[in-house]
Amino acid sequence: xxxxxxxxxxxxxxxxxxxxxxxxxxxxxxxxxxxxxxxxxxxxxxxxxxxxxxxxxxxxxxxxxxxxxxxxxxxxxxxxxxxxxxxxxxxxxxxxxxxxxxxxxxxxxxxxxxxxxxxxxxxxxxxxxxxxxxxxxxxxxxxxxxxxxxxxxxxxxxxxxxxxxxxxxxxxxxxxxxxxxxxxxxxxxxxxxxxxxxxxxxxxxxxxxxxxxxxxxxxxxxxxxxxxxxxxxxxxxxxxxxxxxxxxxxxxxxxxxxxxxxxxxxxxxxxxxxxxxxxxxxxxxxxxxxxxxxxxxxxxxxxxxxxxxxxxxxxxxxxxxxxxxxxxxxxxx
Ligand code: AMP
Ligand code: MN
Ligand code: MN
Numbered sequence: 001x002x003x004x005x006x007x008x009x010x011x012x013x014x015x016x017x018x019x020x021x022x023x024x025x026x027x028x029x030x031x032x033x034x035x036x037x038x039x040x041x042x043x044x045x046x047x048x049x050x051x052x053x054x055x056x057x058x059x060x061x062x063x064x065x066x067x068x069x070x071x072x073x074x075x076x077x078x079x080x081x082x083x084x085x086x087x088x089x090x091x092x093x094x095x096x097x098x099x100x101x102x103x104x105x106x107x108x109x110x111x112x113x114x115x116x117x118x119x120x121x122x123x124x125x126x127x128x129x130x131x132x133x134x135x136x137x138x139x140x141x142x143x144x145x146x147x148x149x150x151x152x153x154x155x156x157x158x159x160x161x162x163x164x165x166x167x168x169x170x171x172x173x174x175x176x177x178x179x180x181x182x183x184x185x186x187x188x189x190x191x192x193x194x195x196x197x198x199x200x201x202x203x204x205x206x207x208x209x210x211x212x213x214x215x216x217x218x219x220x221x222x223x224x225x226x227x228x229x230x231x232x233x234x235x236x237x238x239x240x241x242x243x244x245x246x247x248x249x250x251x252x253x254x255x256x257x258x259x260x261x262x263x264x265x266x267x268x269x270x271x272x273x274x275x276x277x278x279x280x281x282x283x284x285x286x287x288x289x290x291x292x293x294x295x296x297x298x299x300x301x302x303x304x305x306x307x308x309x310x311x312x313x314x315x316x317x318x319x320x321x322x323x324x325x326x327x328x329x330x331x332x333x
Pocket of ligand 1: 104105108128262287288289305306307308309312313314315316
């Protein structure tokens with residue numbers, strides 16, 4: 001009897017693997033390209049570098065990269081394993097195995113999405129509920145706090161010793177994706193404790209990743225926050241607050257400064273949903289969405305072409321920002 005004859009073509013949907021099978025796929029690879037998502041955060045980079053370090057220690061040739069921007073955000077430059085990073089245009093055209101980390105869809109690979117088709121096989125390691133299962137194989141745990149938490153479980157079964165370098169990379173993803181341990185679940189602090197016990201300096205890692213900005217951040221915040229708008233009747237009366245960061249606001253600043261704004265905007269008591277429209281190029285907007293409890297912003301972002309998690313999601317929009325804001329309001333209901 002055919003097993004699940006009504007399921008979609010396997011060429012379009014990746015095959016979920018158990019941890020043990022993932023280990024076999026990784027150990028059997030003759031060369032590996034590890035790709036992180038565009039506009040990388042500490043979870044995708046921490047995951048990419050941790051996996052890169054492990055593969056290198058096992059003697060498997062490995063490159064780690066991301067499509068854009070051209071340089072690693074300064075806040076992540078102190079992570080171990082950055083010597084494994086190669087510029088996007090230096091990524092091998094094809095490799096035996098391509099692994100993506102923390103990338104919910106192929107589009108999140110930016111220009112490097114082309115490498116997916118040319119790789120012998122691909123493995124998607126992620127924790128986004130909206131993951132589109134675009135690889136050959138996948139290891140997706142949407143209950144995991146961070147992709148680095150998925151890797152920690154993989155390393156344990158693989159008998160990889162999590163030393164201070166690996167712990168540093170894993171902790172970077174854990175502390176940032178949990179919002180400094182605000183969004184946690186049973187086991188989150190156990191993992192943090194294990195990583196800290198290797199001797200890493202958790203306070204220093206958190207400060208570099210989350211609490212360090214140049215002075216120019218302050219006037220940018222002043223300009224952007226003073227023009228934020230509250231729409232009480234949006235989202236069925238639950239409220240929306242939105243702010244816009246134009247290229248002129250963020251000139252000379254890094255991605256850390258731009259990405260930090262949503263964490264202030266989302267604290268607005270009168271709004272269930274918050275949005276920050278970040279101009280990445282003239283007329284091109286990368287949008288961050290957050291919700292508190294009752295709105296599933298991953299579903300909202302998916303309808304607008306993006307994805308993410310229930311309470312934190314994003315998408316891209318083009319054209320006038322007023323039009324993009326109107327489209328968001330329409331989608332929110
Ligand atoms: P951010 O607001 O950029 O921190 O993103 C919040 C969440 O939404 C993260 O989990 C991202 O992976 C996801 N996300 C952000 N932008 C996009 C996008 N353009 N497409 C799909 N997912 C996105
Ligand atoms: Mn990420
Ligand atoms: Mn993540």
